[in-house]
Amino acid sequence: MSDKVAVLVAGSWGTALANVLAANELDVHIWSRSPEQVLEINEQHTNSRYLPGMALSSHLKATADMKEAVTGAAAVLIAAPSSAMREVCRQLKTCIEEDSIVIHATKGFETESLKRMSTVISEEISRNESSIVVLSGPSHAEEVIRQCPTTVVVASGDQKAAETAQDLFMNAYFRVYTNRDMIGVELAGALKNIIALGAGMSDGLGFGDNAKAALLTRGLAEISRIGVEMGANPLTFAGLAGVGDLVVTATSKHSRNWRAGFMLGEGKPLDEVLSSMGMVVEGIRTTKAAYAFSEKFGVQMPIANQLYHVLFEQRDPRNAVEALMGRNPKTEMETMPLQTWEQWHT
Ligand SMILES: NC(=O)C1=CN([C@@H]2O[C@H](COP(=O)(O)OP(=O)(O)OC[C@H]3O[C@@H](n4cnc5c(N)ncnc54)[C@H](O)[C@@H]3O)[C@@H](O)[C@H]2O)C=CC1
Ligand SMILES: O=C(CO)COP(=O)(O)O
Numbered sequence: 001m002s003d004k005v006a007v008l009v010a011g012s013w014g015t016a017l018a019n020v021l022a023a024n025e026l027d028v029h030i031w032s033r034s035p036e037q038v039l040e041i042n043e044q045h046t047n048s049r050y051l052p053g054m055a056l057s058s059h060l061k062a063t064a065d066m067k068e069a070v071t072g073a074a075a076v077l078i079a080a081p082s083s084a085m086r087e088v089c090r091q092l093k094t095c096i097e098e099d100s101i102v103i104h105a106t107k108g109f110e111t112e113s114l115k116r117m118s119t120v121i122s123e124e125i126s127r128n129e130s131s132i133v134v135l136s137g138p139s140h141a142e143e144v145i146r147q148c149p150t151t152v153v154v155a156s157g158d159q160k161a162a163e164t165a166q167d168l169f170m171n172a173y174f175r176v177y178t179n180r181d182m183i184g185v186e187l188a189g190a191l192k193n194i195i196a197l198g199a200g201m202s203d204g205l206g207f208g209d210n211a212k213a214a215l216l217t218r219g220l221a222e223i224s225r226i227g228v229e230m231g232a233n234p235l236t237f238a239g240l241a242g243v244g245d246l247v248v249t250a251t252s253k254h255s256r257n258w259r260a261g262f263m264l265g266e267g268k269p270l271d272e273v274l275s276s277m278g279m280v281v282e283g284i285r286t287t288k289a290a291y292a293f294s295e296k297f298g299v300q301m302p303i304a305n306q307l308y309h310v311l312f313e314q315r316d317p318r319n320a321v322e323a324l325m326g327r328n329p330k331t332e333m334e335t336m337p338l339q340t341w342e343q344w345h346t
Helices: 012-023 035-044 066-070 082-093 117-125 159-169 182-204 209-229 234-238 240-251 256-265 270-277 282-297 302-312 317-325 341-345
Strands: 004-008 027-031 061-063 075-078 101-104 133-136 150-156 174-179
Touching: 004 012, 004 066, 012 027, 012 075, 012 159, 027 066, 035 061, 061 066, 066 082, 075 082, 075 159, 082 117, 082 282, 101 117, 101 159, 117 182, 133 159, 133 182, 133 240, 150 159, 150 182, 150 240, 159 174, 174 182, 182 209, 182 234, 182 240, 182 256, 182 282, 182 302, 182 317, 209 234, 209 240, 209 282, 209 302, 234 240, 240 256, 256 270, 256 282, 282 302, 302 317
Parallel strands: 004 027, 004 075, 027 061, 075 101, 101 133, 150 174
Antiparallel strands: 133 150
């Protein structure tokens, strides 16, 4: 197998993951649509817009020519925002090698079609969806680039492809587990961003740790409910892509979703919040998708639904909290996904 790996695109996550691969002495070629960014990565070994103050491996090569990045690569890692995935894959289709494995690290949905990222990729590059690998888990780019200990999961319907991805990324500070529940890992990674927005909003409103714990726990319950309905293994939500990523995103100041939620909780309007971020905040689009999933599958997602009203219908966040707290009394167990591990396996 060639030791060349291509990474598409050079945002925070693509750059941090490319740096892990370069640390593993692979021949890493990162593609960016920005010639200025390519020049900066190649000459100064930095990506100051997305990872300010951090030095990148001098072995990392950048190019604005996707064909050059992808030709001869054993693996292609895509870390594009969900909104750009289809467009990036349309370009990739024209140059990808037949036998290179495709890994994606994007946490979101195509909002118009409600498709998962592996579906979008497989449609565009004409590959079987089960051959795609998704990389997810609690992993802020800002900490991965500093080589802080990090654990992630790679999931695929093709165990061999998942193991290849595991081998490519695994090192002393980046530990990789495999999982065969690609649907669950994709859903968990995307949906936790909604709860992180809510947790930020709760903090911005001045609420305390009780409210945050409630959001995380009840958030995980609704993510698991919809996930199981959409074909996921319920245990995936107890793993790195589920509770692991939920905790890190809903409690870390590195999180763009938490930060956006915090500003919204402080009363700033959505357009002002988004223009001040300068980076992708996937949870906004994902809230729209979750609202549609909740209707489509008839699954209650009270937190996502209230966030939808706040984000897109100008509901006051305090009214959203009142609506959540004032719902009909329930038993806790009736709100949990019913399938067990054994049922999922039959
Ligand atoms: N930053 C992080 O710590 C992590 C991010 N992710 C996920 O990775 C994905 C990407 O996020 P980030 O890298 O953080 O975003 P970012 O905002 O840091 O960078 C986005 C990059 O995408 C490029 N881009 C946007 N539209 C494009 C297009 N049409 N064609 C080519 N390039 C385009 C931008 O130029 C920029 O380089 C998201 O789904 C995010 O949820 C997942 C785990 C960690
Ligand atoms: O998914 C992430 C960490 O695992 C990154 O979250 P944010 O997009 O909120 O920064």
